[in-house]
Amino acid sequence: MTTKEAVTMAQQYTATVQAEALSPTLSTALSLRPVHGASYRVTVEEIEESDEEKLAKLRAAIQKGRDEIAAGRVIDGETAFAELAAKHFPHRMK
Structure with missing residues (x-):
């Protein structure tokens, strides 16, 4: 994964990644199929337990x-x- 930018907040991490680096789970979660060579901003944050x-x-x-x-x-x-x-x-x- 290539990180072009990262912002650390309270239990949150944002990174810009190439389409090829997206996991299959993330790729299927997108409304459109990821475009080869395109960059995507991905934010990951811890969620509280239900x-x-x-x-x-x-x-x-x-x-x-x-x-x-x-x-x-x-x-x-x-x-x-x-x-x-x-x-x-x-x-x-x-």
Whole structure:
């Protein structure tokens, strides 16, 4: 891909590319067939997850926690906090 110009914005990148460098996915997304030798400006930006995707990830994380509990891979809260304190604040331990 030949980049003639690039503008970096918040999670966005714009480049000018030759028709030959366009991926098949981008080429089919154009309303007209790309002309050989022509230049095209392509902008790529990160999109946020949909609510459905976020919910699916949350449900998967909850299920993972339930599986851990069912398998007995748990410790009580006091023990967990004591281990964290010993690891991250050893100078405070008496």
